[in-house]
Structures are given as structure tokens and as C-alpha cells.
Amino acid sequence: MDEVLHKPAGRRPRQSDGRELSAQEQLGLLARRVVTDWKHFYQWARFHGRRVIHTVHDLAGGNRATGPVTFLAVSGALGLALTVSTLYAPAYTVTVDEDTLGVVSDQAVVADAVAQVERRGTEILGHDYQVEGQIGYDFTLSLRSELTQPDQVENYFLEQLSQVADGLRRYQVSVNGVAVGSVEEMGALESVLDQLKGQYVNENTISAEFVDDIQVEDVYSEEGQMTAEELQTALMANTTGDTTYTVVKGDTFNAIAYANDMSVSDLKALNPGIDINRLMIGDVLNVKEQIPLLSVTTVDDVTYTEPIACPVEEVKDSSMYVGDSKILTQGTEGEAQVHAQVTYVNGSETQREILSSTTLREPTTTVKAVGTKEKPKTASTGSYSWPIRGRITSYFGGRNIFGSYSYHSGIDISASYGAAIKAADGGTVTFAGYKGSYGYLVIITHDNGTQTYYGHNSSLLVSAGQKVYKGQQIAKAGSTGRSTGTHCHFEVRVNGTSVNPLSYLS
Structure with missing residues (x-):
């Protein structure tokens, strides 16, 4: 031309x-x-x-x-x-792996869009991201009105980024700022959270919320993915470490409580179905409250009936000792209908708000006679003091002694030879003498029928039928009978059955 x-x-x-x-x-x-x-x-x-x-x-x-x-x-x-x-205008037809993207006036339009999308992809995915495909340019003439705009070019590559991100997207759960795990589908996560709440929901539940702060965020990774079941297990995992203890030879309820920094009453509360006086090897005790990683609080709106205690009228009786009493007329409990809202955390009640209470039946009065006569010094108080102060060398329950396993019906308290052994409470001496493996033994029967045993004494200071008071010396420590050294073998028997003395001593 x-x-x-x-x-x-x-x-x-x-x-x-x-x-x-x-x-x-x-x-x-x-x-x-x-x-x-x-x-x-x-x-x-x-x-x-x-x-x-x-x-x-x-x-x-x-x-x-x-x-x-x-x-x-x-x-x-x-x-x-x-x-x-x-x-x-002079222009370039842009292709990506032979797929036509559009027509641009300058190759820099594409380069700028690619750079912007790669920066965005790196921020989202957490690692270096590069657009995929071979980009080609062919010179052409194009109507200026038909040129592909920069935002259209960027949207093309953003769509590519979206497809990559969707393949790597996970929904990560954090509890109180600590990541727990991630799942592939939001629906699976919502189902897990609903199930955690649902286990504490009943027909009376009016609200159910998580106690802890939960965060759900998108993450992009092929690693760390959990199944819904694995995530649920992680969220229900106990946060206080080991919560159970298996009884072994020589264990006592008191010793287990002490070893776990608990009071005996706290250990009892966690094990309501356990007979603390008859622990068996292999018994599993709860030693800590189980607290899941993710706790749930629920509020139940309930209506129920509860008894109304009988008012008690006391009548003085000079023929009875102070502290003793007996029922002359037994009243009948009343009944009330109560409307309340009860708050639970992980199924355990933490608060009860009484909204209203309606009496359905009035109670009748109980008449009780109370003693006014002073107790003699030898009367039982109902509490038991230590017969001698010393280190416990053998606890109540199973133990290994003389090379074989045996059941120990009391506790052994170390003592020096001839030290004073005292009555744990007032009562009547019902045995004082030599009795097989006990050696020289004193048995005191208390007013409530409970008996205390004091064995392996070197000598006895009381005789059968004698009344003794709490703290009175009744024998001298020794090592008679089947004994490995000077000590006091102390037992408590209720209705003829040995129980753990540590549950009674104060």
C-alpha cells in the first residue's frame, strides 16, 4: 500500500x-x-x-x-x-490455552490483571499462587467499542482463582481462639454443632447455647482435614486430663482422694454409686469432673411438684439425754406445684430460678420429744477421734502382707512401744483380752451400736462391761498377735461390717 x-x-x-x-x-x-x-x-x-x-x-x-x-x-x-x-484500534486477541479471553488494546492490561489476581490468591491461599495456562497474543484490529475492559480480564482470572480456592476450601473451627480442626463442608460442621447441643435438649428446653467462644473461618489447605465424626470427638474431648482411676491393691477411698487433691466428700459426689467401704481391685472411680472442650448451656422451663416439709414442734423430755430425740407424732408432708427455669451446663444443673409456687396440699405438724438430761461423760458423742496420733502404715482394704494378698479390715497407726491408746468415743467395753491375730484387743460398743476395735496392744487398762469416755486411755501400744512392729490396729464396724475408719475419724 x-x-x-x-x-x-x-x-x-x-x-x-x-x-x-x-x-x-x-x-x-x-x-x-x-x-x-x-x-x-x-x-x-x-x-x-x-x-x-x-x-x-x-x-x-x-x-x-x-x-x-x-x-x-x-x-x-x-x-x-x-x-x-x-x-x-490496533489490538490483541488474548487466548489462555487456546480459550479466547477477549481483545485488549495493550498486553499490559492482561499483565496487570494477572499480577493483581496472583497477589490476591497468595493472600487467600496462604502460599504463592500463580495463574494457570499459557497466555497468547495475536495482533488484530478491533472496534474500540468492543475491546475487553480491564475488570473483565481480571474477573476471568479471578474465576480461575475461585475454582482453585473452592477445591482447597475448608471450614476451620476454633474454640476460645484455639484451632480444633476443619471439615470440607459447612453442612457437616453445622450438623456436628447441632448434635453437640442436641444431646442436652429435651421437650422442656427453651434455649441452648455454647458457653465457649466459637469461630468458624475459611482456610485453604489440603492438610489437616477431619471427618465430621473426628471433629465431634475433638470438640467433646475432656479438657482436664485423666478423669478416672482404677483401684489397685492397698487402695483406700481416703488415700485416692488425697492423691488427687480432693476431699473425701468431693470424691463421694463424683462416685455416688460406689460403696467407699468396700472398694474392689479393678473398680473405676471418677476423680475429676469431665469438662468437654466445647461446653453447652441449656435452660429448661419446667413445672413439677415437690414436697413441703412438715413443721416440727419440739416437746422437752427430762428422761432423755441432751441431743437425743424421738418422734411422738409424725406429720404428713404437703405438696406444692412449682414453675421454674433451670440452667444446666453440660447437663449438670447450675442454677434454678423459681418463677412461682402453688401449694396443692398443706403439711401437718410433726411432734418431737427432745432430751434435757445431761449426758454422762461416758455417753457417745457420735464422732470419733484418733486413738493415737501417728503415721498410717497400712490402709483399709486389700494389701500384700507376709508375701500374700489379704483384706485389711482397718488401718494401722504407727506408735512407740507403751504409748497411750485412747477411746475414739464414749461407750461400753464389750471385749478386753487376747484374740488371735489381733493380740491384746479392746472392743468398745457405742450408743448407736457402732463398734471400734483397738488391736496389738502390749497391755490393757480396761475390762469388759466397763464404761469409758471419749479420749480415755484404754491400753498401751504394742506388737502382739500377727504384727510386724509396734502399732495400733484400729477398726470401725457398722452393723457388724468393717468400714473405712478414715471416713469416720475427725
Whole structure:
């Protein structure tokens, strides 16, 4: 095309046979080249407009007969060229792995979009992200109005990032700021949380909430994924470490409580079904309250009936000792209907708010006689003091002694030879003498029928039938009977059955 437009003034283009082309033929040649070479035409139209004007003048001056026609034809071509340069722009068709993305005016549009999306992808995924695919560029002419906008290019690559992110997306659960685990589907996570609440919900429950702070966030990783069952197990895991203890030879309830920094009463509360006086090897005791990682608080709205205690009327009786009493007339409990809201944490009641109480049946009065006569010094008090102070060398329950396992019906308290052994409470001596493996033994029967045993004494200071008071010396420590050294063997028997003395001593 430039060859046509750069011919010297005054010379006409010619056919191959030398014949000079007419103005109409020159215009046809120009049109054919415009059709077959848009790129050169655009460049010609943009950069050589002035030469076209000179060509028009040249054609008009060289052939005045055809000048107007030539002028009009070339002017039309010029108009077409100027129209093309105004509506069209040089551009690039962009492909990604042979998939057409669009047409852009500059390759920098694509480069900027890729850089922006890769930065965003790195932030989201937590690792270096690069867009995928081979990007290609082909030069073309495009209507300016049909150029692909920068945000459209960026959206194309963002869609690619979204597909990658969706494949790696996990829903991570944190409790009080500590990550617990992640699952692939939000529905699975919601189901786990609903089940954790649901185990404490009943027909009376009006609210159920998690006590702890739960955060759920998107993470993008192929590692650390859990199944719904694994996540539920993790959220229900106990937070206080080992919560049970298995009884072994020589264990006593008191010793287990002491070893776990608990009081005997606390240990009893955690093991309501255990007979503390008859522990068996292999028994499993709860030694700590189980607190799951994720706790649930519920509120139940309940209506129930409860008894109304009988009022008690006391009548003095001088024939009875102070502290003793007996029922003369037993009253009948009343009944009330109560409306309350009860708060639980992990199924254990923590608060009860009484909203209303309606009496359904009034109680009747209980009449009780109470003693006014002073007790003798030898009367039982109902509490038991230590017969001697010393280290416990053998506890109540199973033990290994003389090379074999045996059941120890009391506790052994270390003592020096001849030390004073005292009555744990007031009562009547019902045995004082030598009795097999006990050696020299004293048995005291107390007013409530409970008996205390004091064995392995070196000598006895009381005799059967004698009444003794609490703290009175009854024997001297020794090592008689089946004994490995000087000590006091002390037993407590209730209804003829040995119980753990540590549960009674104060």
C-alpha cells in the first residue's frame, strides 16, 4: 500500500504491459489492498493522511479531464480511512490455552490483571499462587467499542482463582481462639454443632447455647482435614486430663482422694454409686469432673411438684439425754406445684430460678420429744477421734502382707512401744483380752451400736462391761498377735461390717 502512496508526483501507475492505469483502476487497486491488508491500511490511514491529499492534487493536476472523478474517488477512500482509524484500534486477541479471553488494546492490561489476581490468591491461599495456562497474543484490529475492559480480564482470572480456592476450601473451627480442626463442608460442621447441643435438649428446653467462644473461618489447605465424626470427638474431648482411676491393691477411698487433691466428700459426689467401704481391685472411680472442650448451656422451663416439709414442734423430755430425740407424732408432708427455669451446663444443673409456687396440699405438724438430761461423760458423742496420733502404715482394704494378698479390715497407726491408746468415743467395753491375730484387743460398743476395735496392744487398762469416755486411755501400744512392729490396729464396724475408719475419724 505504501508503494502506491509513495509514487513520485506526475507519474501514473501502470499495468504489466506498460499501459498507464486510469483513476478508476487506481481506486480499485487501493480498495483491494485495503480489504486484504487491514493492518497496513490502518497504519496508512493514521500516518499518511497528508500524502493521500497530495495524491489527490497530483491526480487532479495530471489529468484534468478525469480530475473531478479521481478527486471524488480518492476523497472517498480518504474518508473511509479516517473512519476506520477513528472506529478501530490496533489490538490483541488474548487466548489462555487456546480459550479466547477477549481483545485488549495493550498486553499490559492482561499483565496487570494477572499480577493483581496472583497477589490476591497468595493472600487467600496462604502460599504463592500463580495463574494457570499459557497466555497468547495475536495482533488484530478491533472496534474500540468492543475491546475487553480491564475488570473483565481480571474477573476471568479471578474465576480461575475461585475454582482453585473452592477445591482447597475448608471450614476451620476454633474454640476460645484455639484451632480444633476443619471439615470440607459447612453442612457437616453445622450438623456436628447441632448434635453437640442436641444431646442436652429435651421437650422442656427453651434455649441452648455454647458457653465457649466459637469461630468458624475459611482456610485453604489440603492438610489437616477431619471427618465430621473426628471433629465431634475433638470438640467433646475432656479438657482436664485423666478423669478416672482404677483401684489397685492397698487402695483406700481416703488415700485416692488425697492423691488427687480432693476431699473425701468431693470424691463421694463424683462416685455416688460406689460403696467407699468396700472398694474392689479393678473398680473405676471418677476423680475429676469431665469438662468437654466445647461446653453447652441449656435452660429448661419446667413445672413439677415437690414436697413441703412438715413443721416440727419440739416437746422437752427430762428422761432423755441432751441431743437425743424421738418422734411422738409424725406429720404428713404437703405438696406444692412449682414453675421454674433451670440452667444446666453440660447437663449438670447450675442454677434454678423459681418463677412461682402453688401449694396443692398443706403439711401437718410433726411432734418431737427432745432430751434435757445431761449426758454422762461416758455417753457417745457420735464422732470419733484418733486413738493415737501417728503415721498410717497400712490402709483399709486389700494389701500384700507376709508375701500374700489379704483384706485389711482397718488401718494401722504407727506408735512407740507403751504409748497411750485412747477411746475414739464414749461407750461400753464389750471385749478386753487376747484374740488371735489381733493380740491384746479392746472392743468398745457405742450408743448407736457402732463398734471400734483397738488391736496389738502390749497391755490393757480396761475390762469388759466397763464404761469409758471419749479420749480415755484404754491400753498401751504394742506388737502382739500377727504384727510386724509396734502399732495400733484400729477398726470401725457398722452393723457388724468393717468400714473405712478414715471416713469416720475427725
